[in-house]
Amino acid sequence: MLGVVGESGSGKSVTMMSLLGLLPSPPADVHSGTVTFDGKDLLKVDPETLRTIRGRKIGFIFQDPMTSLNPVFNVGYQIMEPLRVHMGMDKKAAEARAQELLELVGIPDAKRRLKDYPHQFSGGMRQRVMIAIALACDPQVLIADEPTTALDVTIQAQILELMKDLRQKLGMAVIWITHDLGVIAGIADRVMVMYGGQIVEHAPVKELFRNPKHPYTKALLKTVPSVRGARVRRLTTIEGQPPILGAQPTSCPFRDRCSEPLTVCASKNPPRYEVGNGHDVACFHADALETAHAG
Amino acid sequence: MLDNPVKKPLVKVRDLKMHFPIYSGFFQRHTGNVKAVDGVSFDVFEGETLGLVGESGCGKSTCGRAVLRLYDITTGSIEIDGKEIGATPQADLRPIRPTMQMVFQDPQASLNPRMTVQSIIQEPLDEHTKLSQKEKQEKVWELMDAVGLNRRFAGRYPHAFSGGQRQRIGIARALALNPKFIVCDEPIAALDVSIQAQVVNLLEDLQEKYGLTYLFISHDLSMVRHIATRVAVMYLGKIVELAPREALYASPQHPYTEALLSAVPEPDPSLESRADRIILQGDVPSPSKPPKGCNFCTRCPKVMDICKETEPEFKEVKPGHFAACHLLDKS
Numbered sequence: 177m178l179g180v181v182g183e184s185g186s187g188k189s190v191t192m193m194s195l196l197g198l199l200p201s202p203p204a205d206v207h208s209g210t211v212t213f214d215g216k217d218l219l220k221v222d223p224e225t226l227r228t229i230r231g232r233k234i235g236f237i238f239q240d241p242m243t244s245l246n247p248v249f250n251v252g253y254q255i256m257e258p259l260r261v262h263m264g265m266d267k268k269a270a271e272a273r274a275q276e277l278l279e280l281v282g283i284p285d286a287k288r289r290l291k292d293y294p295h296q297f298s299g300g301m302r303q304r305v306m307i308a309i310a311l312a313c314d315p316q317v318l319i320a321d322e323p324t325t326a327l328d329v330t331i332q333a334q335i336l337e338l339m340k341d342l343r344q345k346l347g348m349a350v351i352w353i354t355h356d357l358g359v360i361a362g363i364a365d366r367v368m369v370m371y372g373g374q375i376v377e378h379a380p381v382k383e384l385f386r387n388p389k390h391p392y393t394k395a396l397l398k399t400v401p402s403v404r405g406a407r408v409r410r411l412t413t414i415e416g417q418p419p420i421l422g423a424q425p426t427s428c429p430f431r432d433r434c435s436e437p438l439t440v441c442a443s444k445n446p447p448r449y450e451v452g453n454g455h456d457v458a459c460f461h462a463d464a465l466e467t468a469h470a471g
Numbered sequence: 472m473l474d475n476p477v478k479k480p481l482v483k484v485r486d487l488k489m490h491f492p493i494y495s496g497f498f499q500r501h502t503g504n505v506k507a508v509d510g511v512s513f514d515v516f517e518g519e520t521l522g523l524v525g526e527s528g529c530g531k532s533t534c535g536r537a538v539l540r541l542y543d544i545t546t547g548s549i550e551i552d553g554k555e556i557g558a559t560p561q562a563d564l565r566p567i568r569p570t571m572q573m574v575f576q577d578p579q580a581s582l583n584p585r586m587t588v589q590s591i592i593q594e595p596l597d598e599h600t601k602l603s604q605k606e607k608q609e610k611v612w613e614l615m616d617a618v619g620l621n622r623r624f625a626g627r628y629p630h631a632f633s634g635g636q637r638q639r640i641g642i643a644r645a646l647a648l649n650p651k652f653i654v655c656d657e658p659i660a661a662l663d664v665s666i667q668a669q670v671v672n673l674l675e676d677l678q679e680k681y682g683l684t685y686l687f688i689s690h691d692l693s694m695v696r697h698i699a700t701r702v703a704v705m706y707l708g709k710i711v712e713l714a715p716r717e718a719l720y721a722s723p724q725h726p727y728t729e730a731l732l733s734a735v736p737e738p739d740p741s742l743e744s745r746a747d748r749i750i751l752q753g754d755v756p757s758p759s760k761p762p763k764g765c766n767f768c769t770r771c772p773k774v775m776d777i778c779k780e781t782e783p784e785f786k787e788v789k790p791g792h793f794a795a796c797h798l799l800d801k802s
């Protein structure tokens with residue numbers, strides 16, 4: 177499982193949506209690059225194929241449940257729709273499966289709640305409905321954009337267990353976008369840290385927590401309060417504002433907020449350096465490390 | 472709730488109930504009620520932050536909204552700043568609305584997609600103040616700075632923002648009228664940790680500066696521990712425990728609070744899979760059919776026979792520490 181973390185506005189959602197050709201174009205324009213799924217480049221296939229892949233093979237959980245659930249249809253209809261279209265189930269089978277899915281994500285009284293409309297659900301329940309819809313067709317890949325932000329720890333733990341389970345049973349691959357390092361620590365195999373629209377660090381999970389290399393990642397790890405240990409009087413923050421994403425960067429996007437900037441950071445955007453253990457980082461400080469590692 | 476006798480309660484809630492009717496069948500008959508909030512009582516003292524935590528769907532948002540009278544409540548009394556507003560008709564609430572504001576859980580649903588950020592933040596100023604356009608502009612910029620939104624975004628529409636940025640628009644808007652009491656419904660859930668820390672620090676600064684009072688709804692126990700003066704724990708429409716922060720985290724009295732505290736994930740993979748984690752078994756009962764006796768009896772690891780029969784009383788078990796559990800009867 178790949179975890180994607182990064183600050184708000186760092187481009188996590190936009191990156192994932194562009195993977196699936198979900199951004200309206202114009203104004204959005206994917207400039208370059210390829211997205212390969214099962215040997216096909218998703219940015220090049222025809223819209224029809226893309227739609228089936230999206231519906232059937234890739235499950236997507238959007239960040240904002242209220243925008244992606246349709247307020248005028250009841251929740252049951254919205255879960256059954258993909259089951260009937262993509263899995264060819266009849267009404268009865270779809271209804272049974274829909275109820276099962278709602279139970280799976282821990283919504284009490286599931287059968288009755290199928291007839292309820294999104295506004296009758298609590299914030300966290302809407303998020304769980306989204307998860308149920310994404311899992312409906314047993315996808316091969318699940319892309320989850322902040323799927324548990326509205327969930328309390330007990331239900332979150334339940335959903336995380338469910339994910340682990342499904343990964344084992346169905347061999348489902350999961351991309352989990354979040355800003356919660358606690359969640360990442362618990363379930364991800366690898367972590368990608370994004371900042372200013374770019375990947376600044378990428379490493380196996382234990383390696384990243386033990387040995388963060390990018391100043392942004394280090395700062396991120398310091399900002400988490402804890403339920404245990406001494407309570408700090410004031411939370412640590414990363415000073416300054418996140419960059420405005422505009423033209424291609426010509427310098428390091430984190431430079432202004434970095435605690436240890438170098439002169440070269442102002443004139444060049446750092447490439448990603450390999451530092452060993454499957455760990456790479458976009459920071460000029462790692463340049464020295466890479467040479468050392470190579471030599 | 473006399474843990475701090477010098478402070479006077481700004482908000483007093485007694486036996487608040489908010490039930491949503493269920494209509495079913497062909498004739499859409501009224502067949503039952505979703506007891507989203509089922510008899511809660513608490514005070515919020517002036518200048519303090521009362522944290523309200525609990526599982527998804529337990530009624531936190533409904534409680535917050537009911538206290539601000541965004542609903543017509545089923546029964547109960549709500550006193551804000553000395554005024555009883557439990558039964559006041561909506562039209563008469565308008566003049567006191569500026570003193571009480573809400574930051575909503577779902578930023579998307581609370582921001583008008585056809586308005587620019589500028590006009591969204593400015594709207595309350597237009598409605599409730601007589602500032603000149605220039606003063607309003609200044610205020611809007613000040614608010615945008617305060618919540619960490621770049622001023623250059625003022626002309627943009629909500630859809631062009633990331634989830635976290637949208638939440639900050641909502642916070643700026645709630646702060647616009649310098650309210651006394653703010654219900655923050657999961658104000659930081661959609662934000663990443665560094666922005667969360669910024670917003671929490673901001674809320675604390677504003678509290679100190681203006682003597683604000685918060686009801687802070689959250690499921691993030693570590694954040695609540697940081698920001699709250701006292702914490703109330705809700706389960707299935709009722710408050711099961713209410714205590715000063717230190718006492719609640721150090722010695723939780725209710726088994727549900729214990730389970731909740733033990734389930735917090737650690738931001739460190741080597742500490743994960745701790746053995747002392749209590750995983751609750753069983754399904755959460757539906758708020759339309761709460762179990763007989765204690766609401767938590769279907770999932771409680773320490774359940775006794777009496778729990779399935781009699782509802783435990785919510786009472787003071789130590790000074791300032793309230794809980795509703797039969798285990799506490801014996802001592």
Ligand SMILES: Nc1ncnc2c1ncn2[C@@H]1O[C@H](COP(=O)(O)OP(=O)(O)OP(=O)(O)O)[C@@H](O)[C@H]1O
Nearest residue numbers: 183184185186187188189190631632633634635636
């Ligand atoms: N439709 C749009 N038009 C213009 N700019 C946009 C649009 N959608 C997003 N952006 C901008 O792109 C940047 C990245 O947004 P994105 O939604 O990917 O952030 P994110 O990393 O998912 O953040 P969050 O954690 O807050 O959800 C933000 O600065 C946002 O303002």
Ligand SMILES: Nc1ncnc2c1ncn2[C@@H]1O[C@H](COP(=O)(O)OP(=O)(O)OP(=O)(O)O)[C@@H](O)[C@H]1O
Nearest residue numbers: 296297298299300491507527528529530531532533
């Ligand atoms: N307008 C409504 N009509 C019917 N039922 C409702 C309505 N609003 C909320 N409910 C129900 O009331 C219960 C409590 O909802 P509420 O939104 O208060 O939960 P919450 O504690 O805020 O949960 P979350 O953490 O998921 O936001 C839920 O079972 C929900 O489905």
Ligand SMILES: [Mg+2]
Nearest residue numbers: 189239633634
């Ligand atoms: Mg996002």
Ligand SMILES: [Mg+2]
Nearest residue numbers: 298299532576
């Ligand atoms: Mg809520």
